[in-house]
Amino acid sequence: MTLSLEELQQIARIEKDRREGFQHRIKICVAAGCLSCQSATLKEAMEKEVSRRGMENWVDVKGVGCLGLCTAGPLVFVEPDGILYQGVKVSDAGPIIESLGAEPIDALHCSTDLPFFARQHKVVLENCGRIDPERIEDYIAEGGYYALYQALRNMTPREVIQEITRGGLRGRGGAGYPTGLKWTTVAKAVNATKYVICNADEGDPGAFMDRSVLESDPHRVLEGMAIAAYAVGAAQGFIYVRAEYPLAVKRLRTAIAHAERLGVLGNGIFNTRFRFDVRVRLGAGAFVCGEETALMASIEGRLGKPRPRPPYPAEYGLWGCPTLINNVETFANVAPIIRNGGAWFAGIGTETSKGTKVFALAGRVNHTGLIEVPMGTMLRDIVFEIGGGIPRGGRFKAVQTGGPSGGCIPEQYLDMPVDYESLAEAGSIMGSGGMIIMDESSCMVDVAKFFMEFCMSESCGKCVPCRVGTTQLYHLLCKITSGAAQPSDLDKIEELCDLVKNTALCGLGQTAPNPVMSTLHYFRDEYTAHIEDKVCPAKACKMQPAKEVV
Amino acid sequence: MTAADAFSRKKSNTEARSVRILTFKIDDRDVSAREDETILAVARQNNIYIPTLCHLDGLSERGACRLCIVEIKGSPKLVPACVTRGREGIEVITNSERIADYRRKILELIFTERNHVCSVCVSNGHCELQQLAVNLGMTHVHYDYLYPRLAIDASHERFSLDHDRCVLCLRCVRVCDEIEGAHTWDVMKRGINSRVITDLNQPWGSSSTCTGCGKCVQVCPTGALSEKGKSVAEMVKRRQFLPYLQLMRGVDRE
Numbered sequence: 152m153t154l155s156l157e158e159l160q161q162i163a164r165i166e167k168d169r170r171e172g173f174q175h176r177i178k179i180c181v182a183a184g185c186l187s188c189q190s191a192t193l194k195e196a197m198e199k200e201v202s203r204r205g206m207e208n209w210v211d212v213k214g215v216g217c218l219g220l221c222t223a224g225p226l227v228f229v230e231p232d233g234i235l236y237q238g239v240k241v242s243d244a245g246p247i248i249e250s251l252g253a254e255p256i257d258a259l260h261c262s263t264d265l266p267f268f269a270r271q272h273k274v275v276l277e278n279c280g281r282i283d284p285e286r287i288e289d290y291i292a293e294g295g296y297y298a299l300y301q302a303l304r305n306m307t308p309r310e311v312i313q314e315i316t317r318g319g320l321r322g323r324g325g326a327g328y329p330t331g332l333k334w335t336t337v338a339k340a341v342n343a344t345k346y347v348i349c350n351a352d353e354g355d356p357g358a359f360m361d362r363s364v365l366e367s368d369p370h371r372v373l374e375g376m377a378i379a380a381y382a383v384g385a386a387q388g389f390i391y392v393r394a395e396y397p398l399a400v401k402r403l404r405t406a407i408a409h410a411e412r413l414g415v416l417g418n419g420i421f422n423t424r425f426r427f428d429v430r431v432r433l434g435a436g437a438f439v440c441g442e443e444t445a446l447m448a449s450i451e452g453r454l455g456k457p458r459p460r461p462p463y464p465a466e467y468g469l470w471g472c473p474t475l476i477n478n479v480e481t482f483a484n485v486a487p488i489i490r491n492g493g494a495w496f497a498g499i500g501t502e503t504s505k506g507t508k509v510f511a512l513a514g515r516v517n518h519t520g521l522i523e524v525p526m527g528t529m530l531r532d533i534v535f536e537i538g539g540g541i542p543r544g545g546r547f548k549a550v551q552t553g554g555p556s557g558g559c560i561p562e563q564y565l566d567m568p569v570d571y572e573s574l575a576e577a578g579s580i581m582g583s584g585g586m587i588i589m590d591e592s593s594c595m596v597d598v599a600k601f602f603m604e605f606c607m608s609e610s611c612g613k614c615v616p617c618r619v620g621t622t623q624l625y626h627l628l629c630k631i632t633s634g635a636a637q638p639s640d641l642d643k644i645e646e647l648c649d650l651v652k653n654t655a656l657c658g659l660g661q662t663a664p665n666p667v668m669s670t671l672h673y674f675r676d677e678y679t680a681h682i683e684d685k686v687c688p689a690k691a692c693k694m695q696p697a698k699e700v701v
Numbered sequence: 702m703t704a705a706d707a708f709s710r711k712k713s714n715t716e717a718r719s720v721r722i723l724t725f726k727i728d729d730r731d732v733s734a735r736e737d738e739t740i741l742a743v744a745r746q747n748n749i750y751i752p753t754l755c756h757l758d759g760l761s762e763r764g765a766c767r768l769c770i771v772e773i774k775g776s777p778k779l780v781p782a783c784v785t786r787g788r789e790g791i792e793v794i795t796n797s798e799r800i801a802d803y804r805r806k807i808l809e810l811i812f813t814e815r816n817h818v819c820s821v822c823v824s825n826g827h828c829e830l831q832q833l834a835v836n837l838g839m840t841h842v843h844y845d846y847l848y849p850r851l852a853i854d855a856s857h858e859r860f861s862l863d864h865d866r867c868v869l870c871l872r873c874v875r876v877c878d879e880i881e882g883a884h885t886w887d888v889m890k891r892g893i894n895s896r897v898i899t900d901l902n903q904p905w906g907s908s909s910t911c912t913g914c915g916k917c918v919q920v921c922p923t924g925a926l927s928e929k930g931k932s933v934a935e936m937v938k939r940r941q942f943l944p945y946l947q948l949m950r951g952v953d954r955e
Contacts, residue, residue, distance in 0.1 A: 437891065454888070459764035459784045612869065612888075612895035614765045619810035622893045623844050643844065650806050653779055654767045 153422045154414040156300055159291060162413075166292035173211040175251045176230040180280065181214035182366045183359070183398055184520075189241065190214075190225035196244040197227075204248065216367020218280035220267060221520035228280065229255075237261040266536040267518045272499065274507045275483040276523045279367035284402050287409040290370040296415050298489035302378045303423045306489075311382040312338060315485065317493030319505035324350055324441075324478030325553065325582045326658075327504070327571040333475065336465040337383040340473035345385040347376050348469065348476040350446060351392040351399070354438040355554025356605060357513040358585030361479035363521050364509070365392070365399035368483070369406035373416065373429060375482030378489060380427045383475050388427060391446050393434040403431055438555075438609035442657050443476045445611065456611045457657035478583065480509055500526030504570035512538050514587040515545060524569075531565040534588055545590035549673070553582025555602045555609075556662035558669025559595060578669040580662070594691035595674040596681055600628040602666035610659065617660030620651040624667065631678060634685040634694035641678060645671070726792040734787045741769055741782040744795060751795050752804060752833055754811075755870040756783045757920055759946035761879060766811075766870060768804050768833065771795045779803070801837065808833055809842045814893070815849060816865040817923070823936035824924030830868060847893075854899075856906030859929055860918050862897070867925035869895055873917035880946050885911040897925075916942070 170176065179185075179194045197212045218226040223237035227247065236247065236259040243259060250256050263269075273279075282289035290296070302311050316331025337345060349372060353361040365372060376388045392400050407429050410416040418426045432450050434440045440455040447469045449455035468474025484506060488496045497505050504526035510533065512519050517539030524533060534540070534547060541547050549559040558579035560567075567573050571581050589598065607621040627644050630636040648664035648671075655661045671678060680688050687694055721736040727744050734743040739762075744751050754766035764784040771782045774792035779800070787793075794800070811817075811830065819825045833839075851864035874886040874897065885908055889898045899905040918926040919938050927936045 439891075459781060608892060610892035612890070612892045613763070614767050615807050615810055615814075616767055618869070618892055618895070619814045619847075622847065623810065623813065626845060626847075646806070647844075650803055654770055654803050654807060656764060656767065656781075 153419050155422065156304075159296060159300065162288055163292045163294075166288040170211070170292070172208075174209040175232075176211045176213070177247070178213055178215040178218075178228040178230065178280065180216070180218045180224060180226045180228075181284075182217035182279075182363055183396075184217065184221035185224035185226055186398070188224045193225050193227075193239060193241050193244065196241045197248070200244045200248050206248070210248065210251065213283050214285075215281060216279040216284050217276075217363040217521055219271075219276070219520050219522065220261070220518060222518055223261060226261075226280075233263060235261045235263050265518075265539075267520075267522070267539065270528075270532065270537050271523050272507050272525045273523050274487050274496075274499070275364060275371075275480055275509050276367070276521065277487070278371065279363065279521075282368065284367050284369055285405050287370060287406065287413060290368070294490065295370055295486075296374055298486040299374050299377050299381075299415060300421050302381055302489050303421050303425055308338060308382045308384065311378060311489065314493040315382070315488060318484075318488045318496035319493075319500075320481065320484055320488060320496065321504065321571065322478060323480035323484070323508070323583065325556065325580060327581060330477065330481055333465065333477070334379065334382050336463075337385075337473050337475040340466055342473050344387075344470075344472045345383055346469045346472055346474040347380045347383065347385045347388040348443075348446070348450070348474060349376055349388065349390040349479060349482055350441060350443065350476055351390055351396075351479045352434045352438075352441040352446060353396075353479070353583060354393065354441050354609075355556075355583055355585045356602075357511060357551075357587045358554055358583050359511045360509040360521065360584045362396050362399055363511075364479050364483050365396065366402055369399075369403045370410065371483045371486060372403075372479055373406055373410055375485035376429060377416065377420070377427050378485050379475055379477065379482065381425055383473075385475065386426045386428065388429040389432050389450055389469070390429060391432045391434060391440070391450060393436065393440075395436060400431060400433065407431070437611070438605075439611045439657070439659050442659055444657070446476070447474065454611075456613045457659070459656060480584070501568060501570045503572055508569070508581070508584060510584045510586045512586050512588065514551075515541055515590040515593070516588040517542050526570045527568040529565070530560065530567050530569055533569065533586070534565070538588065541588070541590050545592070548589045548591055548593060549595065549670075551579075551587040551589065551598065551666070552585065553580040553665070554585050555605045556580060556658065556665055557582045557585075558665045559589075559598065559673065560669075561673040578672055579665065592689055592691065594632070594687050594689035595670040595677050596628065596631055596687075597689075597691050599667045599670045600625065600632055603628055603663070606659065606663035610663075614654075614656035614660060616651045617655040617657075617663065620647055620655070621660070621663050623647055624651070624664070628667070631681045632687070632692040632694075634681065634692075636682045638679075638682055641671075641682060723787050723789045725787050725790055728793070728795050732787075736786065738787065739783055740771060740780075740785050740787055740793055743787055744782065744793075749795055750836075751782050752836060753783060754829065754833065754868060754922060755872065757872050757876075757943075759880070759943055760872060760875040760920070763871060763875075766868075767807055770800060770803060772797055772800060805837050805839050808837055808839050809844055811868050812839075812842050813844045813846045815847075815851065815867060818865075821933055822866060822924040823927045823931045823933060824866070824938075825934040827934070827937045828924060829922035854905050855929070856904035857908075857911070857913075857929075858906065859913065860905070860915065861927055861929055862899075862905060863925055863927070864896060865925075866923045867897060868923055869897070870922060871897070872920040872922065873897060873926060876916045876920045876946075881912060881914050881916055883910050883912050883914075886917060 227236040234255045320330040321327040442457045445455045445457040464474040509523045603625045607625045610617045612618045752768045764781040769782040770779040772794040855861040877886045878884040899908045
């Protein structure tokens with residue numbers, strides 16, 4: 152079955168009419184964060200309340216994706232009045248419905264004028280918290296799959312790639328490789344079979360950007376993948392999701408089934424000869440499977456271990472075929488670029504980093520949650536304006552970006568614009584977008600130890616520097632935090648960091664020393680306090696009293 | 702078939718195919734190479750020593766031990782010689798001070814990982830790891846030994862496996878899979894907890910896939926796999942069959 156433009160527009164029109172038919176629309180966040188505080192029960196209670204009052208025909212209760220302010224869940228948004236309620240309990244269902252059309256309930260009301268909402272610029276998350284992720288009609292009503300129609304019917308593959316290149320989109324998985332260039336490379340590869348892979352193996356501690364996109368707006372990723380497949384000449388796609396995201400997997404599968412039924416995936420999409428199928432593959436919990444060559448090995452059914460590159464996946468990828476592999480957020484940016492043009496996208500952000508970036512704010516910050524800001528936003532604005540500052544009057548100490556591959560950025564860099572280059576200059580990386588904010592109560596040696604322990608246990612064990620080097624580093628850091636270290640241990644740490652960084656096989660190993668190196672660079676005095684004075688300045692480490700040497 | 706495997710595999714000689722010949726420099730010496738030859742292969746042809754551990758002629762490449770890292774002038778990145786092909790005009794440096802230092806440290810890390818006690822090892826004096834330490838001038842280990850508690854599998858009637866000496870080069874896994882075709886060996890767990898296993902981590906002696914050919918024992922660089930009945934320093938590995946392995950795999954002998 153194929154879909155025509157008229158049919159697509161008709162679906163959108165019917166859906167919009169349906170929405171207009173309701174006087175009030177109650178949107179309840181059913182993404183993972185709010186679900187964990189019983190938003191599913193809340194939704195049921197709300198539905199029951201509505202039917203008990205016989206208001207089904209003019210009050211619409213629907214589950215939507217992430218509303219962003221995860222710290223204050225469960226969140227409920229009432230349209231068309233634009234009222235956001237936070238921390239809603241099941242018992243609040245009745246009062247909220249009673250208040251519809253009248254004054255909002257003050258106790259639950261959360262102002263949407265907060266900088267948390269006002270300072271954001273939503274491209275990737277434009278539908279998050281607005282549409283029901285389990286209904287394709289909702290996505291189409293927001294202009295969904297129109298970009299795919301545009302690409303397939305009115306553009307050549309080369310024009311699609313040119314548009315992406317013009318937009319200046321860079322890979323959102325961490326390294327920031329120019330997406331247009333990657334697509335060109337795969338498009339130029341000569342082979343009958345090519346693949347497109349979406350990397351949704353988000354494993355950084357404290358990161359949940361990809362998860363939220365998949366849980367809130369899965370069709371956006373499918374549409375991006377389909378456009379990419381058309382541009383590079385692939386007919387088969389895989390989404391590699393970690394099994395720890397069961398909700399994302401469920402919604403993706405639902406989305407794929409709906410898309411296939413409607414004909415926006417499958418054979419002859421929009422009456423063209425273009426064919427594209429998507430399969431979901433589950434990861435079994437190995438962080439290293441986010442590395443592209445390990446990910447492909449895992450899809451092929453082999454051990455999820457990286458192999459040396461070159462050959463790069465663009466030339467020799469899945470089952471030896473040229474393969475395009477991009478991150479969830481990268482694909483989520485594709486449809487808006489095609490819809491609005493590359494020039495529009497290039498107008499957002501900085502000279503070298505275009506567009507917006509989604510960050511997961513976590514740690515010691517008042518408003519934890521999911522935000523999207525233009526590239527180049529000052530770090531200070533993210534932490535103090537959008538994040539609302541440090542709770543309980545604490546003092547900002549550092550922000551950790553990029554997960555176990557990133558570094559800690561201290562206070563003096565607060566007025567730095569957040570883009571790929573600046574972060575790299577400060578000794579960290581953009582990474583996939585996790586931002587963990589730390590105050591005075593965090594010991595930087597302990598933070599470094601935490602990430603090193605993570606890298607040690609997630610090392611695949613293939614190459615020696617990563618397998619043994621991270622273990623040695625972890626042991627040395629343990630010695631420091633327990634007060635058993637000597638000054639020479641610090642030299643060993645620096646030596647080992649340099650060794651692992653320069654000789655490890657894959658990105659995991661090469662970047663594993665980053666948290667240690669950056670904390671050592673900016674907070675060396677904390678390390679020396681542990682070693683020489685046997686004190687933890689943040690009082691986070693349990694130091695053993697110094698033993699007498701006999 | 703692994704990626705690197707297909708990458709290095711040559712098509713049969715009967716198939717007419719033009720192969721480009723490159724010239725570049727290794728340690729200031731001009732060398733010529735086919736475009737599908739690795740830097741390691743070319744260096745060996747020219748008697749330039751590059752230390753290796755996981756590499757073995759005739760088996761697929763893993764690029765995992767990182768001892769064969771070399772520098773390419775003008776690039777800050779170090780590349781493993783065993784999986785990197787030459788390119789026209791590059792200058793490869795195989796033994797700068799920086800590389801020698803890294804190699805020694807990597808070797809030290811290998812020694813700290815398991816219990817490599819040469820004086821009581823069956824392979825003492827015939828061990829590739831020991832020889833590497835001599836060649837690279839590794840006189841002592843300045844990292845802490847990890848001293849893991851590991852078991853010995855002596856359930857096989859002719860061979861035994863001692864994890865204390867294993868360096869996880871996975872030659873045994875590759876030779877069993879690629880040459881013998883049994884795929885008895887594999888590796889379980891990850892990171893520092895990786896172990897080579899037979900079948901699904903069953904005792905070697907009870908393995909239903911093991912053919913008892915002993916290739917794994919002969920290719921093992923250390924005393925991790927040895928023949929029973931051999932005492933300290935008595936285990937000499939016989940690699941006479943290796944040229945045949947190469948023929949079987951269609952790799953030219955140089």
